[in-house]
Amino acid sequence: MSDTYHHFIPKIEIGTWVQDAVDAFVNHTETFFTGLGNGINWFVEQLVDGFTWINPFVFIIIVAAIAFWRSGWGVAIFSLVGLWFIFDLGYWPDTMQTLGLILTAIIISIIIGIPFGIWIGLSDAAKNIITPILDFMQTMPAFVYLIPVLFLFGTGMAPGVVATVIFSMPPTIRMAGLGIRQVPEDLIEASEAFGSTTSQKLFKVQLPLAMKTIMAGINQSIMLALSMVVIASLVAAPGLGAKVYLAVTQLRLDIGVESGLAIVIIAIVLDRITQNTRKNKS
Amino acid sequence: MDKIEVRSVTKVFGKNPKRGVELLNQGLTKSDILHKTGMTVGVNQASFSIKDGEIFVIMGLSGSGKSTLVRLLNRLIEPTSGTVLIDGKDVTKMNKQELRNTRRNKMSMVFQRFALFPHRTILANTEYGLEVQKIPKEERHQKAMEALELVGLKGYEDKKPGELSGGMQQRVGLARALANDADVLLMDEAFSALDPLIRKDMQDELLDLQSKMQKTIVFITHDLDEALRIGDRIVLMKDGGVVQIGTPEEILMNPANRYVEQFVEDVDVTKVFTAEHVMKRPETIEVSRGLRVAMKIMKDEGVSTVYAIDKNKKFLGILYGDEAARAAEQGLKIQDVLKQVETVRLDTLLMDMFEVISGSSVPIPVVDEEGRLRGIVKRSAIIDVMADSSEVLNGDGVTK
Ligand SMILES: Nc1ncnc2c1ncn2[C@@H]1O[C@H](COP(=O)(O)OP(=O)(O)OP(=O)(O)O)[C@@H](O)[C@H]1O
Ligand SMILES: [Mg+2]
Numbered sequence: 001m002s003d004t005y006h007h008f009i010p011k012i013e014i015g016t017w018v019q020d021a022v023d024a025f026v027n028h029t030e031t032f033f034t035g036l037g038n039g040i041n042w043f044v045e046q047l048v049d050g051f052t053w054i055n056p057f058v059f060i061i062i063v064a065a066i067a068f069w070r071s072g073w074g075v076a077i078f079s080l081v082g083l084w085f086i087f088d089l090g091y092w093p094d095t096m097q098t099l100g101l102i103l104t105a106i107i108i109s110i111i112i113g114i115p116f117g118i119w120i121g122l123s124d125a126a127k128n129i130i131t132p133i134l135d136f137m138q139t140m141p142a143f144v145y146l147i148p149v150l151f152l153f154g155t156g157m158a159p160g161v162v163a164t165v166i167f168s169m170p171p172t173i174r175m176a177g178l179g180i181r182q183v184p185e186d187l188i189e190a191s192e193a194f195g196s197t198t199s200q201k202l203f204k205v206q207l208p209l210a211m212k213t214i215m216a217g218i219n220q221s222i223m224l225a226l227s228m229v230v231i232a233s234l235v236a237a238p239g240l241g242a243k244v245y246l247a248v249t250q251l252r253l254d255i256g257v258e259s260g261l262a263i264v265i266i267a268i269v270l271d272r273i274t275q276n277t278r279k280n281k282s
Numbered sequence: 283m284d285k286i287e288v289r290s291v292t293k294v295f296g297k298n299p300k301r302g303v304e305l306l307n308q309g310l311t312k313s314d315i316l317h318k319t320g321m322t323v324g325v326n327q328a329s330f331s332i333k334d335g336e337i338f339v340i341m342g343l344s345g346s347g348k349s350t351l352v353r354l355l356n357r358l359i360e361p362t363s364g365t366v367l368i369d370g371k372d373v374t375k376m377n378k379q380e381l382r383n384t385r386r387n388k389m390s391m392v393f394q395r396f397a398l399f400p401h402r403t404i405l406a407n408t409e410y411g412l413e414v415q416k417i418p419k420e421e422r423h424q425k426a427m428e429a430l431e432l433v434g435l436k437g438y439e440d441k442k443p444g445e446l447s448g449g450m451q452q453r454v455g456l457a458r459a460l461a462n463d464a465d466v467l468l469m470d471e472a473f474s475a476l477d478p479l480i481r482k483d484m485q486d487e488l489l490d491l492q493s494k495m496q497k498t499i500v501f502i503t504h505d506l507d508e509a510l511r512i513g514d515r516i517v518l519m520k521d522g523g524v525v526q527i528g529t530p531e532e533i534l535m536n537p538a539n540r541y542v543e544q545f546v547e548d549v550d551v552t553k554v555f556t557a558e559h560v561m562k563r564p565e566t567i568e569v570s571r572g573l574r575v576a577m578k579i580m581k582d583e584g585v586s587t588v589y590a591i592d593k594n595k596k597f598l599g600i601l602y603g604d605e606a607a608r609a610a611e612q613g614l615k616i617q618d619v620l621k622q623v624e625t626v627r628l629d630t631l632l633m634d635m636f637e638v639i640s641g642s643s644v645p646i647p648v649v650d651e652e653g654r655l656r657g658i659v660k661r662s663a664i665i666d667v668m669a670d671s672s673e674v675l676n677g678d679g680v681t682k
Contacts, residue, residue, distance in 0.1 A: 186394075186395055187397055187399060189393070189397065190397040190399070190410075191399075191410070192358060192385070193468075194385060194391075194411040194458075194462070195383065195384075195411070195414055195415070196382075197414070200414050204399075204410070205399060208401045209399075209400070209401060
């Protein structure tokens, strides 16, 4: 059927075209991306080294303290018990790797995402162009990103971080844009009426008022980043994700359950800390 | 001197505003243009000038273009055509920098829904205009504190706007505008969101501040009572156009057309008109002329009382007919039998005279600052004014 069809009408070779385009792109940009990849690797390494240098119990106390400051007693106790549990199971180094990956991805998401978010918040044209791209980024199955990322960065931590950034950045951009747009018109008017420059208006009025929404976006990005850790392990990014992958390929339910639980605990702690529920209540 | 001059300013909202202006020039109305092109006329060829130091009130129904007009003054909204001069400088031709400087130094704005920055303290809100000018911290603290003190909010500087009542928040709005020490205050329905009692307080406070500071205030309201209370002059707008400009009295006494008439119909005239507006000429007796003359005047004019004055027209008291007769029998002087009564001033509002007048069986004497008798107010005059203002007013008032 398909053969007779293609006898008359040529197949649209989109797969091949993209392949060719990526090949050409890779050839021309190899040094750049290798450099970038090395940079990312170096950064994650510093983070992970830092994390593992700290005594696990000190680390746990610090996280619990932050949790207490941001959310209160409940989350602090949960962090204390949860992280100790991870340590007890023997997943501490993997957890630190995963934290390093997530943190790097989120920092990159913020550095790139917030300016874009501000841009779509301020300009309708930017919003009309960027929103469909964000939709595309979010609906395209995350696995697909792995392929070009593999071409550009090879395997290891760097491609894992990049794929995670692509997948998890959209909420940061969207929510930053939304936050800027939600600033009441009369406050914008007031800041203009008193003779603010565009950047004074942005930094003294729009950004501070958008901060809550921006934080919600970053929180969503963190959750998406965590959901990427297993996929990132397909390009050999180390950490908890790699353990889950191992458990699947070797049918090791014990490892699967333990590493899965560790991811859930990390997710809950990070979520509660970045949500800042205490402030919301008051 | 004119502080602000608005010359044939038009604002059309929509896809092709220039075309809208052409249609307006051809004499089409706001609703014609809306039906024909879908564009909205915000302000239609408005022209007027605002004097230095006056409270200029812009009044009109909802949608008549008041907010648009006031935003054309500081160019928060770009005019489609026309010019706005401030101290002789054309706002519409300024570049960004000049416009910013004008907004910083010449015109401050107070908003209907306060528009305070919720993330900043009261002090930081008040400082905002100074902060964007990069005025040193010390200096702007000091100026902001002075402004807060002026509006009676000393001690609240570390609170956030959300912790304050509506009236207090609007005081902060006022302080923020005053801190800049701009010559012109633009107030878009600044008191409309406040409940009536607080609103009245704020009006009084504004008048009080104005007497100290002599700003030029452009005040928008859709409330005639408020306009009459605080306005030196009022402009009435309809469908974006200027219908009438004048002092409160001019607008009440000579409404330009049916629209203005409808506007002023329900106004409580007793809150607007003063003794001077309704007083009549009294029968007077200069006391040195003696009792006989006084009694003759009463007889000739058919009145039972005369108002006694001295050579300088200073009011001394009321002489009743029967008292005069008794005094004549007993050989007394006019001064010996005068009855003292309450007096009112030229600028006493009718509203504030009700009590005096209901407690008095004779018309109330009106005196000036020196105590000279200027006229009398009869009970009937007030009732007539309340029934229909235009006929009794401005009539055979007393010599000034
Ligand atoms: N940004 C805008 N876009 C389109 N039309 C507008 C815009 N702003 C105002 N208008 C229209 O211009 C006209 C004047 O509006 P404006 O807000 O100046 O009236 P107003 O007298 O201040 O009314 P209110 O008493 O309700 O505040 C209205 O018909 C309004 O719909
Ligand atoms: Mg308005």
